[in-house]
Amino acid sequence: MATSIFKEYFKGYEILGELGRGNARVLKARHMVSGEDRAIKHFAFNTDPVTLRRFQRESEIMKSIQHHHIVKIMEVHLDAELPYIVMQLIEGGDLRGLLRTHGTLDITTIIRLAFHMTEALHAIHEQAVVHRDVKPENIMYRRQADGSIHFLLTDFGIARLREQSENITVTGASMLTYDYASPEQFNQSRQVSAPTDYYSLGIVLYECLTGAVPFEYEQDDLLLHINRVIGSPIPSPHLPANRQLPPSLWQLLQGLLTKNPYDRITDPQKVRHLLRMAAFEDNQGMKTLPAQATRTHTIIYQPTPIPVKSGRQKDITFTALLLLGISGAVFFSWTFGKPADARPATSTIPQESSPSPSPVHTAALQTHTPELPPAPTHRSSNRSPGIQLPNGVFYDDFSDTASSAWDLGRDENSEFSLQDGKYVMTGMEDNISYSSSAPFNVNIQKDFTVSASTTHIGEGGNPFGINFCGNETRDAYYVFYITANGFYSIGRMVGGEWEPLVDWSPSTHIRPETAMNVLSVEKHDNSLRFLINDQLEDVVTFTGGYGNAFGMRVDGAQTIYFDQFIVKGNP
CATH class of the missing domain: 1.10.510.10 (Transferase(Phosphotransferase) domain 1)
Incomplete structure (x- = not known):
């Protein structure tokens, strides 16, 4: 018919x-x-x-x-x-x-x-x-x-x-x-x-x-x-x-x-x-691993506990580390915009309640502790300051293996590599956080956007996400974190001290486990909008950044595949 x-x-x-x-x-x-x-x-x-x-x-x-x-x-x-x-x-x-x-x-x-x-x-x-x-x-x-x-x-x-x-x-x-x-x-x-x-x-x-x-x-x-x-x-x-x-x-x-x-x-x-x-x-x-090594710099700090996603409330014992100091390393430098005075940012979207963390106490960090955001490690390489944004947009699909803007190599506790059009960051220790950042020719006082596609490999629970408005010399930056088991957090590091802006909260927008998740941060006027898979998750007041470094972060023993890293902004 x-x-x-x-x-x-x-x-x-x-x-x-x-x-x-x-x-x-x-x-x-x-x-x-x-x-x-x-x-x-x-x-x-x-x-x-x-x-x-x-x-x-x-x-x-x-x-x-x-x-x-x-x-x-x-x-x-x-x-x-x-x-x-x-x-x-x-x-x-x-x-x-x-x-x-x-x-x-x-x-x-x-x-x-x-x-x-x-x-x-x-x-x-x-x-x-x-x-x-x-x-x-x-x-x-x-x-x-x-x-x-x-x-x-x-x-x-x-x-x-x-x-x-x-x-x-x-x-x-x-x-x-x-x-x-x-x-x-x-x-x-x-x-x-x-x-x-x-x-x-x-x-x-x-x-x-x-x-x-x-x-x-x-x-x-x-x-x-x-x-x-x-x-x-x-x-x-x-x-x-x-x-x-x-x-x-x-x-x-x-x-x-x-x-x-x-x-x-x-x-x-x-x-x-x-x-x-x-x-x-x-x-x-x-997996095949690159042979060359790069330098690391480790900072230990008191972390914020991540709730365990469960159908019933659990008592969770968290471990923490004392601030031990900073081991020597040579950081790359560039010109940063002068940051505004840091004031506590406020969330403008009501949060779901999440399991209350136990009181933080001083203890040795145990291995395989997924509840714990590890201490940060910055990897640095010799780069020219201020990556340019043609027509106001920087786009990296990680297909150019000859002139990558990102750290590549391995050391005793991490591996950074380009594989099949993905930027792969692998952490091997649960008490270390790994980041790869670069300065961009962006005026953070104006509106900007940063986004990246992420795919998680390994056991869920450790955070990963994107850094923005960072200054490695001052050890100051913002982070938008998610975990593969469905939580997100927003915070900033200031002088070695971690300050949560939005504590760990459940999200229905996070795709599970090894599915791809797209994270985006949009600055508009005095607000920061945080999106997961193009769905608005949270909004906080922006009180000023620390620099023009943007990048990616992986905490603990896990592997994250990053793709389509985008920065939009103006000088």
Whole structure:
């Protein structure tokens, strides 16, 4: 049937073409008022009305869920003559297309996919929604400006609609569902719950690793397939040549693919932990390190404790260090603007309450203490003062390995390198903070912006972020920090003393663990605006900076990949 015939059924939309067919037909449409392109999924005229009413309730719940890893449902019209829903249009494609093109995905992309889908499943399960049909066709993706892939889950409840309709037979795309179905979907179909979705996610990850599902459904042999899914162990994955499976990723797969749903890994926190470990293991196995060394300068200070993100309040014992002094080093110098007198900055956005820290006491710093922001280490190199900003903008995508403005090299406790278009800062000690800064020809009394993309590798809890308005000679600078487990803080170092402006607070804008986060600081008049992933997080009063140094900071034993470092301003 021609697409034009369907226009009368979708009031307010111009139909632009067909995107695909499966359990339903998907059309590309343009909203005639907003001009926004959207996707319309419509079902058969003869779809069972009882089934549609059940799906209507679930769709309305999904319409209320706003999550950056879930394809947004905008309108639900299942009581129309031609039942349909209107969804956010994702132009990139689906995971099936990626696998069809590449066969398998690299470990980094698989870990990213697992993180994104875990967040999506967590969001829907909190609303008592079970997807029931997690598979590559129902995972959309789009490429970000930096080339990374953003995954989104779609088609909620379509499996229930298909299962309960008397008019749809199990053919075509439905067969793929058998490949991803959990044991309980075959022998306890009325008790399907959240563990089912995690099992299907495990099958998807297994296929991304190996290029094949562990148990492939063969047409007309459903009984054999069911017996294998219920009773046969998961085959050990065979990966492409020159690719190694991180132990923690294999542990996660085994936990997700456990036959008994009550024994299956379904705790998002545990999934995230294993993915963090897998990312760390993968990074350690692939990393090559530069040989040359650079100088470091260590300053010990009393740190501010970071709260542990948890579902319940905990007593946390924090450790601190005495101010021991400054070891000798040669700092680079440049001309700084005269700073205004420092006064306490005030937050203008109310903060959520966070766990109260225990009283700070003097003690030796223990290793692997993620609650503790470590002491700062400044690395210096010989640079010309005041990097120029052509047309008021400095942009570094770290692709120029010949003339980098940033520190490169390694010493006994840190490594700074350029890898695959990323600036990689690795700290090896938990009691040290590492920074790489450069002076820019920016008048900090005027408006300016600094931003950077960050990707965290390693165990979460230690802070990382961007420095700004700094003067290394005076040991004075501002920092915008986040942690991979969902907290942010704003503060400044003044003469070796750390002064928090916004203490550690939870943020819903921080993408989890190894996902990319974009940090931005915007000065406008006398205010500093702090954004995470383009979402305003906080505003503080700007009482004056210390210099025109901007850069990046990593605290403790972790690796951070920086990309797209941008400074905007005027001399």
